[in-house]
Amino acid sequence: MAASSAPSANFRTWPIVLLLTLLSLPLVVMYIYLFVDTVTDSSTGSLIPDTFTLSHWDFLWHTKVGKPSVWVVLVNTLLFATSTTTVVLLISSMVGYALSRLNVPGRSVLLAGVMVMHAFPSVTLLIAIFVVLQMVGLYNTLIGVILVKAALDLPLGIWLMKGFYDTVPWEIEMAGITDGASRFTVWRRLVLPQVFPALAALGLFAFLSGWSEFILPRVLAPGNNVQVFSVYLASLIADDNNFDLSMFKAVGVFYAIPVIVLFVLFQRHLMNIYGGGTKG
Amino acid sequence: MRILLDHFSKSFGAVKVIEDMNLEIRDGEMLALLGPSGCGKSTTLFSICGIHRVSGGRILFGDNDVTNVPSQLRNVGVVFQSYALYPHMTVRQNIAFPLQVKGLAAADIKQQVSAIAALVHIEELLERRPAQLSGGQQQRVALARALIRKPDVLLLDEPLANLDAKLRLEMRSEIRRLQLETGITAILVTHDQVEAMSMCDRIAIMNAGEIIQIATPSEMYHDPRTEFVAGFLGNPPIAFLKGTAQDGAVLLDKSDIRIPLPGRGRPAGAGRVTLGIRPEDFGPQGDVQIPGTIVFVETQGRENLYDVRLADGGMLRSIQPVRGDLKVGDAVTWAAAGDKIMVFGEDGSRL
Numbered sequence: 001m002a003a004s005s006a007p008s009a010n011f012r013t014w015p016i017v018l019l020l021t022l023l024s025l026p027l028v029v030m031y032i033y034l035f036v037d038t039v040t041d042s043s044t045g046s047l048i049p050d051t052f053t054l055s056h057w058d059f060l061w062h063t064k065v066g067k068p069s070v071w072v073v074l075v076n077t078l079l080f081a082t083s084t085t086t087v088v089l090l091i092s093s094m095v096g097y098a099l100s101r102l103n104v105p106g107r108s109v110l111l112a113g114v115m116v117m118h119a120f121p122s123v124t125l126l127i128a129i130f131v132v133l134q135m136v137g138l139y140n141t142l143i144g145v146i147l148v149k150a151a152l153d154l155p156l157g158i159w160l161m162k163g164f165y166d167t168v169p170w171e172i173e174m175a176g177i178t179d180g181a182s183r184f185t186v187w188r189r190l191v192l193p194q195v196f197p198a199l200a201a202l203g204l205f206a207f208l209s210g211w212s213e214f215i216l217p218r219v220l221a222p223g224n225n226v227q228v229f230s231v232y233l234a235s236l237i238a239d240d241n242n243f244d245l246s247m248f249k250a251v252g253v254f255y256a257i258p259v260i261v262l263f264v265l266f267q268r269h270l271m272n273i274y275g276g277g278t279k280g
Numbered sequence: 281m282r283i284l285l286d287h288f289s290k291s292f293g294a295v296k297v298i299e300d301m302n303l304e305i306r307d308g309e310m311l312a313l314l315g316p317s318g319c320g321k322s323t324t325l326f327s328i329c330g331i332h333r334v335s336g337g338r339i340l341f342g343d344n345d346v347t348n349v350p351s352q353l354r355n356v357g358v359v360f361q362s363y364a365l366y367p368h369m370t371v372r373q374n375i376a377f378p379l380q381v382k383g384l385a386a387a388d389i390k391q392q393v394s395a396i397a398a399l400v401h402i403e404e405l406l407e408r409r410p411a412q413l414s415g416g417q418q419q420r421v422a423l424a425r426a427l428i429r430k431p432d433v434l435l436l437d438e439p440l441a442n443l444d445a446k447l448r449l450e451m452r453s454e455i456r457r458l459q460l461e462t463g464i465t466a467i468l469v470t471h472d473q474v475e476a477m478s479m480c481d482r483i484a485i486m487n488a489g490e491i492i493q494i495a496t497p498s499e500m501y502h503d504p505r506t507e508f509v510a511g512f513l514g515n516p517p518i519a520f521l522k523g524t525a526q527d528g529a530v531l532l533d534k535s536d537i538r539i540p541l542p543g544r545g546r547p548a549g550a551g552r553v554t555l556g557i558r559p560e561d562f563g564p565q566g567d568v569q570i571p572g573t574i575v576f577v578e579t580q581g582r583e584n585l586y587d588v589r590l591a592d593g594g595m596l597r598s599i600q601p602v603r604g605d606l607k608v609g610d611a612v613t614w615a616a617a618g619d620k621i622m623v624f625g626e627d628g629s630r631l
Contacts, residue, residue: 171364177351178329178358179378180429189377193368 038250056246060254064242067235068224070251077228080146080217081210087150088157088206089199095154096161097187101173111162118155126219133220145221149213157202164198165191204266211259229255281342281432281465282307283328289336290323297323298489300337305433310459310466312476314512315486321469324486325435328467329356341432357426357464361438363418365410371397371421372406378429392428400424400458416447423458434459434466440475452479473513477501485509507628510556516585518622519562521555521594530555530623535592539568539616541623553631556622559585559597566615572596574610588612 038056040049063069098104099111129148130139138144168191176186192199214230222231233255236248283305290298297320305311313321326332328339330351338347346354366374372393379389397403400420410418419439426434439455440448456479459466470476476483477497484494485508493505504510510518523530529540530553539555562570575595576587579602586598586606598614606612623631 169362169364171360171362172366174326174331175358175360175364175366175425176377177331178354178356179381179425180352180355181377181381182352185381190366196368 034249035253037246038253041246056244056250057254059247059251068227068232070232070254072225073227073229073232076142076226077211079142080149080213080228081207083142083146084150084153084210085203085206087146088153089203091150091154092157092161092202093192093195093199095158096163097165097191099158100162100165111159114155114158118159122152123215126215130219140221140223140226142221142226145217145226148220149210149216152216153206153209157206160202161195161198164195168194200266204262207262208259282340283433283465283467284340285324285328285337286340287337288324288327288334288339290320290327290332291335296489301489301491303484303491303494305465305467308463308465309482310456310468310480312468312470312480312483313486314470314473314476314483316471316512319486320489321471321486322437325437325467325469328433329358329435330354355429355432356435357429357431357433358435359419359422359426359437359439361441363410363422363442365418365421365425367410370407370409371402371413374410374421375406375424375428378425382429396424396428399427399461400454415443416451419443419451420454423455427458427462427464432465434464436466436468438470439468440470440472448475455479474515477513485512504622505630507554507556507624507630510622510624510630514558516559516597516599518556518558519594519596520624521557521590521592521596523553523555525551525553525623532590532592532594535590537570537590537592539570539621540618541621552626554624554628556624557596557616558620559599561617561620562588562596562598563600563614566617568616568618568621569613570596570616571611571613574606574608574612577606577608588614 036049039052039054041051041053042049059070099107104110133139133144133148136144138147172190172194173186176190177183181189212230213228214234217226217228218231218234221227227235229251233248233251236244236251285301285303288298288301288303289296301324303324313324315321323332327334330346330349334347338345340346341354366377369377375393375396376389379392384392393406394403397406400423402417402420402424405413405417405421410421413421422439436455440451443451452475455468468476468480480497482494482496483500485492485500487508493500493509495503500509501513504513507520511520521532523532523539525531525541529538531538570588570590572588572590574586575589578585578587580599582602583599584602586600588596588598590596596614596616625631
C-alpha cells in the first residue's frame with residue numbers, strides 16, 4: 001500500500017486529491033457534526049455550537065426511566081456479536097472443509113442449497129422464525145436470536161471457507177497423512193493455518209454484522225433485559241415524550257466506537273476477504 | 281524392507297487404471313516406475329503409501345499385509361513433486377512434524393532433526409520458512425521429512441520434475457547417495473528415462489497400467505522386450521523402420537534396401553516387422569550398408585546428431601563424434617551394426 005501511494009511520474013496527484021476531498025467533504029462534515037453535537041449545545045435556530053456540555057453523555061451514568069441501562073445493552077450487544085461470530089467461525093471452518101475435501105454424499109445438492117439460503121431474503125422468514133422461537137421457548141432470549149443470526153450468516157461463511165480450502169494444495173494433506181497424522185490433526189495443524197486470513201476476515205465480518213444487526217433482535221428479542229444497541233437506539237428515537245436528539249447522537253457515537261477501533265486494527269484482514277488465497 | 285504387490289488392481293469408478301499387477305521391490309533396492317503420463321505409475325505409488333484404496337489384490341511390506349492398513353500406520357516416507365512442505369512452519373518444524381505426531385519427547389526430536397539435517401546438508405536452514413528456500417533446498421527438506429520416521433519404504437513422486445536442469449543433475453546423485461547411505465528401499469516414479477536409468481537399481485517400465493518389463497537399466501537398454509520399451513529408453517531415441525521379412529532378411533517398404541538379419545531374432549517366416557536401430561549403432565562403420573540423405577544436423581557439442589532419410593521415406597538417426605565435412609542434403613551410405621539391430625513383430629514384441 002505504502003509503495004503504491006508514492007507519487008507517480010506519469011500524472012499529477014493533486015487534482016485527484018482535490019476532487020476526492022471535495023466529494024467526501026459532506027460526509028466528513030456530517031461526521032464532525034455528529035461528534036461535536038454530542039458535547040455542545042447551540043442556541044435555537046443556530047448551527048454554530050456555543051456552549052460545551054457533557055450532559056448528552058448523561059446516559060452513561062443514569063439509566064433513563066423505562067429503558068435498560070446502557071451497560072446492560074453494551075454487554076448484550078457484545079455477547080450477541082461475539083457468540084454469533086464464534087458459532088459462525090466454528091461451523092463454517094468445519095463445514096467448509098468437509099464440502100471442499102471430504103466425499104460427502106449429496107455434496108453438490110448441499111452446496112447449491114447453502115447458496116440458495118444465502119440468496120434468500122431473511123426478512124421474509126421473520127414471522128416463521130418468530131413462531132418457531134415462541135414455540136420452543138427461545139423468544140425474547142439472547143440465545144434464540146444468536147442462533148437465528150448465526151444460521152443466517154452461515155451460508156456466506158461456509159461458501160467463503162470452502163473457497164479458501166479449495167486453494168490449499170492437496171499434497172499438503174497427503175503429506176500430513178503419510179507423516180502419520182490423523183485427518184483431524186491434518187485439518188487443525190496443517191490446513192487451518194493456511195486459511196487463517198479467511199478465518200480472520202470472516203470473524204471480523206460476522207462480528208461487525210452482529211454488532212449492527214437490527215431487525216432480528218428488534219423482532220425476536222425486544223425485552224429490556226436482552227436489548228442490543230440497535231434496538232436501544234431505535235427506542236430512543238421512537239420515544240416521543242423524552243425526545244433528545246443530542247443524546248441520540250451521543251449513543252450513536254458510543255455505539256460506533258468499537259466498530260471503528262476494530263476496523264482500524266483489522267482492516268488488512270478484512271481486505272483479504274476479497275483478495276483471496278494464502279501466501280505460500 | 282521388501283515390498284510386494286500381489287495381483288494388485290486399482291480402478292476409479294468404472295475406469296480401470298491398473299489390473300492384476302505383480303511387482304516385487306527387493307529389500308534395500310531402488311526401483312524406478314517409468315512410463316508416460318497417465319500410465320498408472322503415480323496411482324501405484326499412492327496405493328503403496330495408502331492414499332488410494334486398493335480395488336483388488338494385496339500389498340505386502342515384508343511379511344505384513346498392509347492392504348487395509350491406513351496410510352498413517354504404514355510407515356512410508358513420501359516426497360511429492362511439489363514437495364508439499366507446510367508453508368506456515370519453519371524447516372525444523374516441518375521435519376519434526378512426523379515425530380511430533382508420534383508423540384516423541386522434545387529433546388529426542390531435536391536430536392533426530394539435527395542428525396537428519398546433517399545427512400541432507402541443510403543444518404543452516406533449519407530456522408527458515410519454505411518460501412525462503414530455493415527449489416533444491418526445498419527438495420532436501422522434503423527428503424529429510426520423509427526420512428526422519430525411518431520409513432520402511434521411501435516413495436518419490438517425480439521428485440526432480442520441478443527443478444532446473446543443473447539442479448536436477450545434482451539432486452539425482454544426492455537422492456541416490458541418501459538412498460545408498462540409509463539403505464532404504466525406495467521407489468521412484470518418473471517419466472524421464474535418464475533419471476530412471478541413472479538413479480535406480482532396476483526399472484519397471486509401465487504402459488497403460490501394465491508393467492511391460494522389469495530389468496536393470498543396462499539390460500533394459502540393450503535387450504528391450506518390446507518396441508515400446510526400446511522407444512522409451514535412450515536419448516536421442518532409437519529409430520524404427522518398417523519392412524517385410526523374407527528369407528532371413530528384411531525388405532524395407534517402398535525401396536529395394538535389403539537388410540540381412542543376424543541369426544538371433546531372425547523371423548521364422550515372412551511377415552511385417554519393425555526394425556529398431558539405435559543412433560550409436562548407425563554410422564560409417566558397420567556391416568549392413570544403408571544409403572540415405574542427411575536432412576538435419578544437430579550440434580550437441582561433443583557429438584553431432586544426424587537425421588538420415590532413406591529412399592523409402594524412413595528415418596534413421598546417427599550420433600557421431602563431431603565432424604565438419606557433412607551438411608544437410610549430402611548423400612551418405614552409412615552402415616548399421618547387424619548384430620545390434622532389433623527386430624519387432626507386428627504386435628510390438630521383440631522377435
